Amino acid sequence: MTGALDGLLVADFSRVLAGPYATMLLADLGATVVKVERPGAGDDTRAWGPPFAADGQSTYFQSVNRNKRSIALDLRDEADLRVARALADRADVLVENHKPGSLARFALDYDAVRTANPSVVYCSISGFGSGRGADLPGYDLLVQAMGGLMSITGTTEPTKAGVAVVDVITGLQASVGILAALRHRDRTGVGQRIEVTLLAALQSALVNQASSVVGAGVVPGLLGNAHPSIAPYEVFATVDRPLVLAVGNDAQFSRLVAVLGDPALADDVRFATNAARVAHRAELVEALESLLASAGADVWQARITAAGVPCGPINDIAQGLELADRLGLHPVVEVDDARRAGPQPQVAHPVAYAQTPPTYRTAPPRVDEDRAEVLDLLGLGRP
Secondary structure, three states: OOOOOOOOEEEEEOOOOHHHHHHHHHHHOOOEEEEEEOOOOOOHHHHOOOOEOOOOOEHHHHOOOOOEEEEEOOOOOHHHHHHHHHHHHHOOEEEEOOOOOHHHHHOOOHHHHHHHOOOOEEEEEEOOOOOOOOOOOOOHHHHHHHOOHHHHOOOOOOOOOOOOHHHHHHHHHHHHHHHHHHHHHHHHOOOEEEEEEHHHHHHHHOHHHHHHHHHHOOOOOOOOOOOOOOOOEEEEOOOOOOEEEEOOOHHHHHHHHHHHOOHHHHHOOOOOOHHHHHHOHHHHHHHHHHHHOOOOHHHHHHHHHHOOOOEEEOOOHHHHHHHHHHOOOOOEEEEOOOOOOOOEEEEOOOOOOOOOOOOOOOOOOOOOOOHHHHHHHOOOOOO
């Protein structure tokens, strides 16, 4: 089988997380991705550790850079800049997350690139856009704060998510935008520039929480692990460790309280409907935790799940991967690269394809490891 994006050349001028995540997804599907890095240091994330993998590379860098070829280019050097422009001229897709407008001095901005390559799909990623927000630095933590996510995350004070979730969402949106632009190009032969901002990606991902503001004028605040519109939908104590209950309707609630041994709670006027349960959340939590205190989380999960009510314990990441493996989802793959001493474990591509599955061809590259190959690809000969 061949990848869905075989034959597609992607010039990856991005770094850190959002852009590299988007380009890795394209690479997994068969695209040839050439990662342009700074000579010497390379991508910033190469130095982000510990932890470091067995080969000494940062596990952060490894998480978003497999299946890529690395070439180190100093855009201030005329010879290296010619290589960069040759890559841009040949690319089907160019992805960059430099400060808005900064690539113009190297004639690598969209207007310059499309002059020689009118069919290019040029994807720019920034924190706050290329207009009035151009000078604001695009860091995930800042966008979590300034975009509102931290205001609804945490219990007693605003808290960031445990992963750079805004960068990841932005990378996903970028990959969707690139594929849509490629589809348009297939029909018309015309490329285009697409812009993705961390702020817009976050606000789209806030879904019901943002909708409550724009649709009802209700500004949500901290709810900890609770849900603003559903109850019970949060974390509950048991005799040994916490358990999540995710009750989405009244029928599930009736089955839950029956399993817990107090079916009359479903008829209590305070709890008979979801709206009532949300209004009386504190009393509901107290009632449920008094019932859950008689057994441990694993016991309750078995009983409650058997009744058709969503629930589960809070796993750490290792336990989550073990769960996925037990369910046959194959969350970890081994990237067997002849250039390495042995196969490298990686978290698998998230989508299963019946006809064009993702491939794991090469481990994350070292800085400038593929210079000769990239120069050959561009018809520039060996250095």
